[in-house]
Amino acid sequence: MINEQIARAETGAPKQAHDSSPGQPVRVNEDANHDLSIRVRDLNLWYGKNQALKNVNIDIFQKNVTALIGPSGCGKSTFLRCLNRMNDLIKNVRIEGLVEMDGRDVNEAKMDEIALRRRVGMVFQKPNPFPKSIYENIAYAPRMHDLVSRKSDQDELVEQALRDAGLWNEVKDKLAEPGTSLSGGQQQRLCIARAIAVKPDVILMDEPTSALDPISTATIEDLMDKLKQQFTIVTVTHNMQQAARVADYTAFFHLGELIEYNDTRMMFSNPHTKKAEDYITGRYG
Amino acid sequence: MSQSFDEITAQLKRRHRKSARLKWVSMSALILAAAFLVVFISDMLIKGLPAFQQAQIQVEVTYSEQSQQMPPAAVNEDVRRLVSRGFLRTLPRAMKQNPELMGTTRMEWVLADSSVDQYLKGNHSGLKESQRTVVDKLAEQGRAELKFNTRFFTSGDSKMPELAGIAAAAMGTVMTMIVTMLVCFPIGVMTAIYLEEFATDNWLTQTIEININNLAAVPSILFGLLGLAIYINFFGVPRSTPIVGGLTLALMTLPVIIIATRTALRSVPDTIRQAAFGVGCSRWQVVRDHVLPVSLPGILTGSIIGLAQAMGETAPLIIIGMVAFIPDVSASFTDASTVMPAQIFTWAGEPDRAFVEKTAGGILVLLAVLISLNATAVWLRKKFERRW
Ligand SMILES: Nc1ncnc2c1ncn2[C@@H]1O[C@H](COP(=O)(O)OP(=O)(O)O)[C@@H](O)[C@H]1O
Numbered sequence: 001m002i003n004e005q006i007a008r009a010e011t012g013a014p015k016q017a018h019d020s021s022p023g024q025p026v027r028v029n030e031d032a033n034h035d036l037s038i039r040v041r042d043l044n045l046w047y048g049k050n051q052a053l054k055n056v057n058i059d060i061f062q063k064n065v066t067a068l069i070g071p072s073g074c075g076k077s078t079f080l081r082c083l084n085r086m087n088d089l090i091k092n093v094r095i096e097g098l099v100e101m102d103g104r105d106v107n108e109a110k111m112d113e114i115a116l117r118r119r120v121g122m123v124f125q126k127p128n129p130f131p132k133s134i135y136e137n138i139a140y141a142p143r144m145h146d147l148v149s150r151k152s153d154q155d156e157l158v159e160q161a162l163r164d165a166g167l168w169n170e171v172k173d174k175l176a177e178p179g180t181s182l183s184g185g186q187q188q189r190l191c192i193a194r195a196i197a198v199k200p201d202v203i204l205m206d207e208p209t210s211a212l213d214p215i216s217t218a219t220i221e222d223l224m225d226k227l228k229q230q231f232t233i234v235t236v237t238h239n240m241q242q243a244a245r246v247a248d249y250t251a252f253f254h255l256g257e258l259i260e261y262n263d264t265r266m267m268f269s270n271p272h273t274k275k276a277e278d279y280i281t282g283r284y285g
Numbered sequence: 286m287s288q289s290f291d292e293i294t295a296q297l298k299r300r301h302r303k304s305a306r307l308k309w310v311s312m313s314a315l316i317l318a319a320a321f322l323v324v325f326i327s328d329m330l331i332k333g334l335p336a337f338q339q340a341q342i343q344v345e346v347t348y349s350e351q352s353q354q355m356p357p358a359a360v361n362e363d364v365r366r367l368v369s370r371g372f373l374r375t376l377p378r379a380m381k382q383n384p385e386l387m388g389t390t391r392m393e394w395v396l397a398d399s400s401v402d403q404y405l406k407g408n409h410s411g412l413k414e415s416q417r418t419v420v421d422k423l424a425e426q427g428r429a430e431l432k433f434n435t436r437f438f439t440s441g442d443s444k445m446p447e448l449a450g451i452a453a454a455a456m457g458t459v460m461t462m463i464v465t466m467l468v469c470f471p472i473g474v475m476t477a478i479y480l481e482e483f484a485t486d487n488w489l490t491q492t493i494e495i496n497i498n499n500l501a502a503v504p505s506i507l508f509g510l511l512g513l514a515i516y517i518n519f520f521g522v523p524r525s526t527p528i529v530g531g532l533t534l535a536l537m538t539l540p541v542i543i544i545a546t547r548t549a550l551r552s553v554p555d556t557i558r559q560a561a562f563g564v565g566c567s568r569w570q571v572v573r574d575h576v577l578p579v580s581l582p583g584i585l586t587g588s589i590i591g592l593a594q595a596m597g598e599t600a601p602l603i604i605i606g607m608v609a610f611i612p613d614v615s616a617s618f619t620d621a622s623t624v625m626p627a628q629i630f631t632w633a634g635e636p637d638r639a640f641v642e643k644t645a646g647g648i649l650v651l652l653a654v655l656i657s658l659n660a661t662a663v664w665l666r667k668k669f670e671r672r673w
């Protein structure tokens with residue numbers, strides 16, 4: 001009975017909005033940039049027999065921050081990993097549906113996942129700098145991808161990436177020290193610098209601040225705000241205030257389904273679905 | 286109804302007594318084990334340290350045509366039996382190489398016969414009463430002394446105990462270990478990398494894994510039989526040589542290295558791999574640039590321990606004929622050769638009492654090498670041990 005009521009509540013106006021243009025946010029922020037970055041259609045994903053994503057449709061816009069929110073285990077990380085095919089590394093994963101970037105299906109046979117990951121970088125929940133020097137952490141990937149050849153270019157690129165990540169002033173005198181010697185917040189910014197060093201289009205962040213203290217968190221939030229001028233950012237967060245602060249768009253996932261997708265202001269002031277409302281107002285885990 | 290403290294304490298008494306008893310039992314076990322070790326080591330030291338000293342006596346050596354023909358004539362009759370026959374044998378050559386020696390008579394410190402050596406060390410010796418008097422007199426005049434036994438570390442085996450040394454066996458061990466490592470290390474590490482980083486988890490890899498683990502538990506003598514059957518009888522690799530010894534020990538060490546490498550690879554946190562994949566590394570780049578550098582200390586440590594195990598191995602080498610009598614130190618992979626434990630085994634079977642100290646001395650050298658290898662392993666682990 002109660003379930004039915006909820007179900008009916010969900011199939012209200014917003015649902016129709018979804019139907020008319022799957023993947024589009026319910027309301028569109030008029031000031032924002034709406035060039036499409038990644039288009040996802042009817043995405044289903046199974047871990048063995050367990051379906052973790054159900055019919056996800058979403059358009060992700062360039063040079064915006066899109067936040068993925070939802071209770072634990074709802075598939076946010078799984079969805080994020082679909083965007084740079086990190087799920088390839090997990091056994092028994094089956095994916096159906098379209099993840100399209102730059103007119104190409106990222107899952108098609110011709111697509112090289114290394115090429116994809118060059119254009120779609122990733123920052124993880126726990127800061128995971130390479131066990132190498134700060135300099136090497138940044139320089140490694142561009143060198144591997146032949147983006148730089150001369151040492152001076154490489155130095156320049158390292159400096160630029162560290163500046164963009166707001167870390168340069170803190171580490172410029174100790175570039176030879178191990179990346180792991182930095183504080184947690186600095187390590188996470190190092191990881192961001194590492195990701196932007198190969199000049200990707202999209203940066204995926206999976207709860208990038210959940211292991212950090214409030215001050216480091218604020219620093220990273222500011223950074224995301226700055227970085228979105230150059231990059232498309234898709235971030236997972238557990239923290240509603242964070243989504244409200246940094247995201248232009250917010251997607252609410254529940255049990256593998258994308259329940260509601262809207263521009264952030266609308267999502268938080270006037271959610272269209274009961275589940276999203278419950279979650280945002282804290283009535284749901 | 287709750288119990289009072291006194292009631293609970295009364296019950297606890299039994300438990301406390303039990304744990305005290307268990308503590309005692311385990312401590313006694315430890316003490317017993319330590320005692321065995323102390324007894325073993327001190328026995329070896331007492332027996333083996335004398336091997337590092339050898340008696341020398343100062344005698345008049347006459348270099349003449351006669352001693353060229355008949356070397357014993359070079360020394361006086363009364364000390365003739367006290368001088369090592371091994372020394373006398375070298376005289377003609379010495380004279381040929383240094384013609385200016387001819388016609389001179391010199392006081393020289395020369396290697397004494399092993400019976401003199403044993404007598405000076407207070408052991409039973411074959412010396413006659415009269416000979417003992419001579420040795421006593423020499424000793425009084427400071428002309429008979431125990432000196433550091435360089436020869437023990439520079440020469441090969443000999444039937445004359447005063448000439449016998451561990452060097453040929455040590456060289457054989459080095460050559461054999463080089464072969465073992467050259468075969469095992471690359472194959473073992475690459476196998477482990479494949480199984481750990483590339484292979485999917487299916488019945489085939491599981492079967493391989495189980496078999497590798499079982500291989501590590503196979504009695505080593507069986508590897509000797511396998512080596513004999515395959516390398517010597519089938520492929521015709523020459524017997525008793527470092528190459529066949531090394532290949533045989535490789536069979537034994539390979540699973541140890543594979544298992545150690547897999548453990549080291551597995552201990553690298555997955556977050557490092559994810560980071561590497563995340564920036565677009567291929568699988569091989571992930572392994573080469575990120576996983577291997579972190580796990581290398583563990584791999585080296587495991588390999589050194591595997592090597593140390595192989596170095597102490599005798600049984601399989603006996604089967605393939607590496608207990609040969611090797612008087613010359615040779616650095617060839619295809620010459621008949623022996624290894625340290627086999628040399629010790631040979632000496633232990635010699636009837637001459639003087640070989641008892643050689644046996645123990647050889648064991649001390651082997652122990653020293655093994656301990657320093659293991660210490661290197663521990664040092665490597667400590668030096669590079671980092672937590673990510
Ligand atoms: N590697 C995996 N293997 C099997 N199941 C997984 C794996 N990762 C996640 N899952 C399952 O998929 C669902 C979604 O997980 P996840 O994407 O991690 O959720 P979230 O990031 O939103 O907390 C969960 O039910 C989880 O148990």
Ligand SMILES: [Mg+2]
Nearest residue numbers: 076077078206
């Ligand atoms: Mg997650």
